[in-house]
Amino acid sequence: MSNATAIVKAGLTKRYARERRFRLFGLVSIVISLSFLAALLITIFAQGLPALRQTYIQLPVNLDPALLAVNASDSPELLQKAKYAKAIEAALIERFPGVTDRKQKMALIRGLLSKSADNELKSQVLANPKLIGSQQNFWFLANDDIDTYIKGNIDRSLPEADRRIKDFQLAWLDDLEAKGQIEKRFNTVFFTSGDSREPEQAGVLGALMGSFYTMFVTLALSFPLAVAAAIYLEEFAPKNNPLVDFIEVNINNLAAVPSIVFGLLGLAVFIQFFGVPRSTPLVGGLVLSLQTLPIIIIAARAALKAVPPSIRQAAYGMGASRMQTVFHHTLPLAMPGILTGTILGMAHALGETAPLLMVGMVAFIMSVPEGITDPATILPVQIYLWSDSPERAFVEKTSAAIIVLLFFLILMNLLAVLLRKKFERRW
Amino acid sequence: MNTVTLANDSMTFPSSGTTTTSSVNKTDVDIHSVVEELKRAKQAVGKPFLDNPKFKTRDVNVYYNQTKQAIFNASLDIGRNEVIAMIGPSGCGKSTYLRCLNRMNDTIPGTKVTGDLLLDGEDIYAKDQDPVLLRARVGMVFQKPNPFPKSIYDNVAYGPRLHGLAVNRSELDDIVEQSLTKAGLFNEVKDRLNSPGTGLSGGQQQRLCIARAIAVSPEVILMDEPTSALDPIATATIEELIDELRSSFTICIVTHSMQQAARISQRTAYFHLGYVVEVNDTNTVFTNPGHRLTENYITGRFG
Numbered sequence: 014m015s016n017a018t019a020i021v022k023a024g025l026t027k028r029y030a031r032e033r034r035f036r037l038f039g040l041v042s043i044v045i046s047l048s049f050l051a052a053l054l055i056t057i058f059a060q061g062l063p064a065l066r067q068t069y070i071q072l073p074v075n076l077d078p079a080l081l082a083v084n085a086s087d088s089p090e091l092l093q094k095a096k097y098a099k100a101i102e103a104a105l106i107e108r109f110p111g112v113t114d115r116k117q118k119m120a121l122i123r124g125l126l127s128k129s130a131d132n133e134l135k136s137q138v139l140a141n142p143k144l145i146g147s148q149q150n151f152w153f154l155a156n157d158d159i160d161t162y163i164k165g166n167i168d169r170s171l172p173e174a175d176r177r178i179k180d181f182q183l184a185w186l187d188d189l190e191a192k193g194q195i196e197k198r199f200n201t202v203f204f205t206s207g208d209s210r211e212p213e214q215a216g217v218l219g220a221l222m223g224s225f226y227t228m229f230v231t232l233a234l235s236f237p238l239a240v241a242a243a244i245y246l247e248e249f250a251p252k253n254n255p256l257v258d259f260i261e262v263n264i265n266n267l268a269a270v271p272s273i274v275f276g277l278l279g280l281a282v283f284i285q286f287f288g289v290p291r292s293t294p295l296v297g298g299l300v301l302s303l304q305t306l307p308i309i310i311i312a313a314r315a316a317l318k319a320v321p322p323s324i325r326q327a328a329y330g331m332g333a334s335r336m337q338t339v340f341h342h343t344l345p346l347a348m349p350g351i352l353t354g355t356i357l358g359m360a361h362a363l364g365e366t367a368p369l370l371m372v373g374m375v376a377f378i379m380s381v382p383e384g385i386t387d388p389a390t391i392l393p394v395q396i397y398l399w400s401d402s403p404e405r406a407f408v409e410k411t412s413a414a415i416i417v418l419l420f421f422l423i424l425m426n427l428l429a430v431l432l433r434k435k436f437e438r439r440w
Numbered sequence: 441m442n443t444v445t446l447a448n449d450s451m452t453f454p455s456s457g458t459t460t461t462s463s464v465n466k467t468d469v470d471i472h473s474v475v476e477e478l479k480r481a482k483q484a485v486g487k488p489f490l491d492n493p494k495f496k497t498r499d500v501n502v503y504y505n506q507t508k509q510a511i512f513n514a515s516l517d518i519g520r521n522e523v524i525a526m527i528g529p530s531g532c533g534k535s536t537y538l539r540c541l542n543r544m545n546d547t548i549p550g551t552k553v554t555g556d557l558l559l560d561g562e563d564i565y566a567k568d569q570d571p572v573l574l575r576a577r578v579g580m581v582f583q584k585p586n587p588f589p590k591s592i593y594d595n596v597a598y599g600p601r602l603h604g605l606a607v608n609r610s611e612l613d614d615i616v617e618q619s620l621t622k623a624g625l626f627n628e629v630k631d632r633l634n635s636p637g638t639g640l641s642g643g644q645q646q647r648l649c650i651a652r653a654i655a656v657s658p659e660v661i662l663m664d665e666p667t668s669a670l671d672p673i674a675t676a677t678i679e680e681l682i683d684e685l686r687s688s689f690t691i692c693i694v695t696h697s698m699q700q701a702a703r704i705s706q707r708t709a710y711f712h713l714g715y716v717v718e719v720n721d722t723n724t725v726f727t728n729p730g731h732r733l734t735e736n737y738i739t740g741r742f743g
Contacts (some may be wrong), residue, residue, distance in 0.1 A: 252549045323586035329547050331599045331652065332575035341598075342588060392699070 026087055061412030067200035067213060068155040069164040070126060070189060074104040074134065076145045083383065085145040099130040101153075109185055115427050117181050125185065127154040127213045155195070155200065157212040157406035159186065163197065166405060177405070183345055203413060207381045208395065212406030215399070217414050219381045223294055223374070223389030224363060224421075228387055230298020231362050234303040236355055240344075242306075243313030243351075268307035275303045276371025284372060291373035292388040293327075301362040312354020316347035349436040356429035360422050366393040394419045451514035471713075474733070478503075479717040483515055485730040486720030488709075493517035494660060494690045495541060500555035502536050502545065510536045514555070514716045516709055523682060523691045525701035525722065529737065534694045537711065538662050541692065542570040544577035559660070576603050578655035583665040585645035587637035587652070592629050595637040595648055596620060599656035615655055622688075623651035624681050637671040643674025650681065654689070661685065667700065679704050698738055702726050710734045 078084050080103055083095040086125040102122050106112070112121050130153045137151060138144055161167055162178045163186070171178050189195040207219030242264075250257045280302035283289040289296045320343050328338040369375070375394050382389035390398070392414060495518035502511040511533045518524050518541075526534035533548060536545065543564065545551045557564050564574050576599070587595050596616045599605070606612035616633070620626035625647040629640070637648050646666055651741065653661055661681070667675040682691055682704050695701050701708050708725040710718045710733070718734045729735040 321586075323582065323584055324588065325547070326544070326582060327586040327588060327649070327652075329544060330542070330575060330580035331602060332572045332656065334572055337602065341602075346589065407733055 046076050057412045057415050060409055060414075061414075061416045062162050064409040064413035065196040065200050067202060068160040069152040069196055069198050070155050070159070071150055071152050071194040071196075072101070072104050072108060072126070073148055073150050074100055075107070075148045076100060076138065077103075078146055081145065083145065084271060085142045087142075089139060092142060093135070095135070095138070096136045097138070101126065101134060109188075110179075112179075120179070120182060121185070124156050124182070125159060127156055128211055129154060129214050133291055146182065152198075154213050157404055160213055161405050162186065163195065164409075189375050203410070207379045208377060208390070208398070209379060210377075211412055212402075212404045214223065215407070215410055216422050217392070217410075217417050219378060220390050220392045220395035220414070221417065222382050223297075223378075224391040226294030226364060226382060226385045226387075226389060227297040227301060227369075227374075227391055228359060230294055231305055232355075232359060233302040234298065235302040235309055235358070235427075238302075239309035239355075240313050240351060243310050243317060245342065246310075247314050247317040248335065248343065264307050265311050266304075268311060271367075272304055272365055273367040273371065275300050276368030278303065279368060279372045290386055290427075291391075292376045292378070292389075294382065294389050294391075295385045296372045297369050297374050297389075297391065298385065300368045301365060304365065305358040305362050308358035309351070309355050312358070313347065313351045316350025316354065317343060319350060320346045349433045352432045352436070353429045356358065356425050356432070360425045360429075363422060364393055364418065366397060367393055392421075450718060455477060475713060478713060478717065479512070481483055481715075481717075483735070484709070484716040485718040486724065488577070488716065488719035489514040490517040490519045492520070494520045494560065495692075496556070496558040496561070497537075497540075498556040500537065500540060500553065500557060502533070502540060502554075503552040503687065504548070505550040506552065510714055511540075512572050512714045516716055516719045517690060518690060519707065520690055521686055521707045522687075522707060523686050523693060523707035524707045525694075526692065526694045526709050526711060527698060527701050527737070528717075530696075532711040533714040534709075534711040536666050537716075538664055538692055541660065541662055542575050542580055543574075544580065546571055576656050577662040577685075578662060579656065579658035581646070581649050581663040581666045582663065584669050585642055585649055587640070587645050587648050589636060589638050591634045592610050592620075592637045592640070592648060593633040596651050597653060603656055605656060619651040619655040620648075622685065623647045624677065625651055641674070643670050643677060646670060646674070646713055650678075650685075654685070658689065660690040660692065660720045660739060663691065665694050668696060675700070696728070710737060 077100065080100050081095040081097065083091050105121050105125065106118075109121055112118050129327050133153055134151060155163070158167075158177045161180075162183075167176060167178050169176075169183065178186075186195065202214060203216050205218055206214065206216030209215040246257065246264075248263065279296060283296050283299050289299065324342050324346065325338055328342050333341060369391060374390050375398070376388060376390060377398065378388050378390050380387070396414045396418065398410055399407045399414060497517070498515045500511055500514040501509060503509050514533075514537055526538060528534050539545045540553055540557060541559075541564075543553075545553060553565060559574070565567065588598060590598070593616055596608075596619050597612050600612055600615050606615055611672065617626060620629065625644060628644060629648075637645065640648060646669075650661075650666075667678050670678065679700065682693065685691060693701075693705065705722045707719065708722045709716055710725065710731070711727075712733050718729065718731045719732065724730075725734060728739055729738060
C-alpha cells in the first residue's frame with residue numbers, strides 16, 4: 014500500500030506539470046488568435062471609420078433664370094432639364110475669381126466638387142422651385158481627392174509633383190477652410206446609394222440590398238428543404254438501409270465541396286439550362302442554397318438526434334402518430350439547434366464570394382436592386398470590387414464595407430445565441 | 441423427465457451452506473440445460489390462463505433486428521381490473537413483453553412480433569388494427585418520468601386534445617382536474633397548472649405521467665418499472681395510487697422489486713431468458729413457487 018502511495022506521490026509533480034503545460038499552451042494559442050483578430054479589427058476600423066464622414070464644400074450659387082434657362086413657374090419637366098452644371102460653374106468661377114490658367118480652371122470646375130454636384134443642386138431646386146432667381150448657399154459633396162486630403166491622407170510636405178492635390182488647389186482649400194466653407198459631415202451617401210465609379214458617390218446600399226435579397230432566396234429555399242430532409246432522414250427513413258446511408262454520406266460530402274464548384278454548377282444548371290437571369294439575387298440565392306442545404310441538414314439532424322428518446326416514447330405511448338410526435342414534440346424541442354445551425358449557415362453564405370463570381374454577381378451595378386430578379390451585387394463582392402479600384406478614396410470605402418459586413422455577421426451570430434437562449438428547454 | 445431435471449437442480453443449487461459464487465458459477469455452466477428445459481416446457485407453471493381475460497396472449501415471439509429472439513412462446517392471460525406484476529432478472533424479456541401489449545415495439549425498427557395478442561378478443565396485431573387507437577386504449581407509464589417539456593396542464597391535456605376527447609375548454613379542464621385528482625397530484629399542483637411539468641419532483645413527475653396516461657381513459661395501463669427512479673416515499677405514494685387505480689383499470693407492471701410485486705399485484709408472472717416460467721397468484725408465487733427458477737429468483741439466489 015505505502016509503496017503504491019509512494020509511486021503515486023512521485024508521479025504527482027509530473028502530472029501537475031503536464032497539466033500546467035497544457036493550460037499554458039491553450040492560453041498561448043488563445044492569446045495569439047485574439048491578437049490576430051485584434052490586429053485585423055483595428056486595421057479595418059482605423060481605415061474604415063473615416064469613411065463614415067464625408068467632406069462637403071459650401072458654395073454660394075446664383076440661381077439666375079438666364080443661366081439656368083428656366084423660370085420658377087416652369088413645369089417640373091422643364092426644371093429637370095435646366096442647366097444646373099452651368100450655374101455651379103459660374104458660382105465656382107465667382108468664388109475663386111483669380112483663376113485664369115486653363116488647367117487650373119479645369120481643376121476648379123471638375124476637381125473641387127463631386128461630379129454629382131449638378132444633381133444635388135437639381136434635387137434642391139426641384140424640391141423648392143421658388144429658389145430660382147435668388148442667391149443661395151449650398152453644401153456640395155467634395156471630390157474624392159479633396160476628401161482624401163481633408164482626411165489627412167495626402168501629405169502636404171511632399172513635393173508638388175508627387176501629390177494628387179497641387180499647390181493652387183491647396184490655396185483654395187485653405188481659403189475655404191478659413192471661411193468655414195468646408196466641413197466633414199456624416200456620410201449618408203454611403204448608406205443610401207449604390208455603387209459608383211466616383212468614390213465619394215459610392216454607397217453600400219446596393220450591395221446590402223443585393224445581399225439581403227440573396228439571403229432571402231437562400232433562406233426561403235434551403236430552410237424548409239433542409240428541415241424536411243433532416244426530419245425525414247432522422248425520424249422516418251429506415252435505419253440501416255444502404256440507400257439511406259448512401260444519401261447521408263453524400264450530404265456530408267456536399268458540405269465539404271468547395272464553394273466555387275457550386276458556382277460552376279449554378280452557371281451550368283440554373284443559368285445555361287433553366288435560363289435564370291444572371292447577376293440576380295435569384296440565381297445567387299439558388300447557388301448559395303445548394304451550399305447552405307447540407308449545413309442546415311447536418312445541424313438539424315444533430316438537433317433532432319439530441320431530443321431525448323423518452324419524449325418520443327411518451328408521445329407514442331399517448332397514441333400520437335409519427336407525424337404528430339415530430340411536429341408536437343421533437344421538432345419544437347430541436348428548433349433552437351436548427352435555428353442556430355441555420356443562422357450560422359446563413360452567416361457563412363453571407364460572406365461567400367467565389368460561387369457568386371461564377372453566376373455574374375461581380376458586375377458593376379449602380380442601381381439599388383428592388384427585387385430578386387434585378388441585377389445586383391453582394392457585400393463581399395462589393396468589397397472585392399472596391400479593393401481592386403485604383404482610387405485612394407476606395408481604400409476607406411473597402412474597410413467601411415467590411416465593417417458593414419462584419420456588423421451583419423455579428424448581428425446574425427448574436428441572433429443565433431439569443432434564439433438558442435430563448436427557446437432552450439430543459440428536461 | 442421433470443423429476444430428473446429437478447434432481448439435477450438440487451445439485452445445481454444446493455440449498456443453504458454454499459457460497460453465492462459457487463452457485464453463480466453453477467448457473468453459468470448450466471445455462472444451456474436451463475434453456476433446453478424452458479424450451480421443452482410447453483407452458484408456464486401455475487395458472488397462466490383465466491376465464492374471460494382482458495388480454496389473451498398465446499405463443500408470443502419477439503425478434504429484434506430480425507434475428508435476435510427476445511421472447512419465446514410467451515402465453516399468459518391478464519385479467520380485468522387486476523394488477524399483474526412481471527418480474528425476472530434483467531434482460532429476461534419482461535419489458536419487451538409489456539411493450540408488445542400496446543405495440544410500442546413497432547417504433548423500434550427491425551422488431552418482429554408473432555403469435556396471438558388479443559385485447560377483449562380483438563387481435564391487436566391485425567392488419568386493420570391502428571396502433572394509435574390501441575395506444576389510446578392501452579396507456580403506458582415509463583421507467584424514467586418523462587413529462588413533456590410543457591406546462592402541467594398541457595401534459596395532461598395532450599392526450600385528450602390529440603384524440604379530440606373534449607369538445608370545449610371547460611370539458612378539457614374537467615378531464616385535467618379529474619386525471620390529476622385520480623393520480624393524487626391535483627392538490628399539490630392546482631395553483632401552478634401552468635408551470636412546467638419538468639419542474640416537479642421525480643415522484644410528482646411520475647404521477648403526472650400517470651395522470652397523462654389516464655386522461656384518455658384507457659382500459660389498460662402498462663407500467664415499465666415506474667418507481668425504479670424514485671425514492672421510497674415517492675414509491676409508496678405511487679404504489680398506493682396503483683392500488684386505487686385497479687378499480688377502474690387493468691394494470692400490468694414490470695418491476696425489479698419483489699417486495700413491490702408482492703405488495704401491489706394480485707398475480708405475478710416470472711420471466712426468465714425470454715420464457716414465461718411461472719404465472720400464478722402473487723401469494724402463491726412468493727410463498728410456494730412452482731418452479732425452481734422462480735424460487736431461486738425470489739429467494740435471491742440470482743437476478
